[in-house]
Amino acid sequence: MKTLIELYDERPIENVLGTEVFRPERTVFLCEAEVAQNRVLQEKLRDYILSRGLETELVFLESSFYNSNKVLRQLRRVVEEYPDCVLDITGGTDAALFAAGRLCGEREIPVFTYSRRRNCFFDIHNAAFAAGLPCEIQHTVDDCFRMAGGALRPGRVDNGVLSRYMDSVEPFFRVYLRFRRDWTRIVNYIQRASQVEKGQPIPLYVEAGLTVKGERGQPIRANIPALQALEEIGFLKSVKAEGGRVSFRFRDEQVRAWLRDVGSVLELYVYKACVDSGLFNDVRTSAVVDWQGDGRQDNVTNEIDVMAMQGILPAFLSCKTCDIGTEALNELAILRDRFGGQAARAAIVSTQSCRNITRHRAAELGIDVIDLEDLKSGRLGEHIRSMMRVGK
Numbered sequence: 001m002k003t004l005i006e007l008y009d010e011r012p013i014e015n016v017l018g019t020e021v022f023r024p025e026r027t028v029f030l031c032e033a034e035v036a037q038n039r040v041l042q043e044k045l046r047d048y049i050l051s052r053g054l055e056t057e058l059v060f061l062e063s064s065f066y067n068s069n070k071v072l073r074q075l076r077r078v079v080e081e082y083p084d085c086v087l088d089i090t091g092g093t094d095a096a097l098f099a100a101g102r103l104c105g106e107r108e109i110p111v112f113t114y115s116r117r118r119n120c121f122f123d124i125h126n127a128a129f130a131a132g133l134p135c136e137i138q139h140t141v142d143d144c145f146r147m148a149g150g151a152l153r154p155g156r157v158d159n160g161v162l163s164r165y166m167d168s169v170e171p172f173f174r175v176y177l178r179f180r181r182d183w184t185r186i187v188n189y190i191q192r193a194s195q196v197e198k199g200q201p202i203p204l205y206v207e208a209g210l211t212v213k214g215e216r217g218q219p220i221r222a223n224i225p226a227l228q229a230l231e232e233i234g235f236l237k238s239v240k241a242e243g244g245r246v247s248f249r250f251r252d253e254q255v256r257a258w259l260r261d262v263g264s265v266l267e268l269y270v271y272k273a274c275v276d277s278g279l280f281n282d283v284r285t286s287a288v289v290d291w292q293g294d295g296r297q298d299n300v301t302n303e304i305d306v307m308a309m310q311g312i313l314p315a316f317l318s319c320k321t322c323d324i325g326t327e328a329l330n331e332l333a334i335l336r337d338r339f340g341g342q343a344a345r346a347a348i349v350s351t352q353s354c355r356n357i358t359r360h361r362a363a364e365l366g367i368d369v370i371d372l373e374d375l376k377s378g379r380l381g382e383h384i385r386s387m388m389r390v391g392k
Contacts, residue, residue, distance in 0.1 A: 009091025155286030
């Protein structure tokens, strides 16, 4: 294939998939003025294509996607210049697709499309090479952001070390469920007891009073049974409480970070469930997306608690150890739509019981809800498999 014509779409995957699968010499994008004149966006798309090991030339031509006559005129020009072209109608507006149909009435060019539900390509017109061809491309979380003009920044967790802790995640979560109602105070005590001045070395050994002062001066008392439970799973060592003093040692710096953060236990549990499901080729926790993708400090960023890729299908999972609010649902939907597109999946996982009104709002946004009862009954993996079901 020498020339592939793409109808530029808001869904990033539909702009790059045809090029990645069929590897043409050039891809010609018909696009609206804001894309045709946006050199920064175009260079990001070129960088993405290069990062995927392709040397495809990208050409951007301006058209009006809500005027079929203008789209048709531009399509005719492309066919005249590149008579060996193939047209992908996976993306684009209704007007653009109508123009493509009119073009097929004039020229015998091959036309194909991709079905998200069936995860394969279809021969629409003279494109036998695409008939029933399965999509076997696998993207990483980084790929998902880059194709949309963003970038993956380092988050709070070094995902490269997580395999060392997988045997401890479920015991850690059981400790959390046992002390769930007091978990925030437990973490606050550990934070206060182990705080150090900025720039000072981080010690693993901690010694503090049985009661410490919280942020507003309120007393926070050590939960000794919780600390002992954390010692039983190996996250703490040498826990002692005597003479009005408490002492213990963190297993290592990574565990120290998790025990000083209220939400880490749920994020780790969801991360492990995604890995254990066997559905995903890439799973990340604390995935920080830079919307502009150029690394500047003042860029808009968001953290996705857990993100996973099943081939080209992304899943965005938000973890909450508090009640689910409308703001959290809206934020998750925006991230999913911006960086995943129409086919992407999203779920919000909460260690609270979810109200019906929240479930209704989540359903309106196409977000799965997994709450405390699901977690207690061990149905997290089942929910993840259902969320990723083909044809959903």
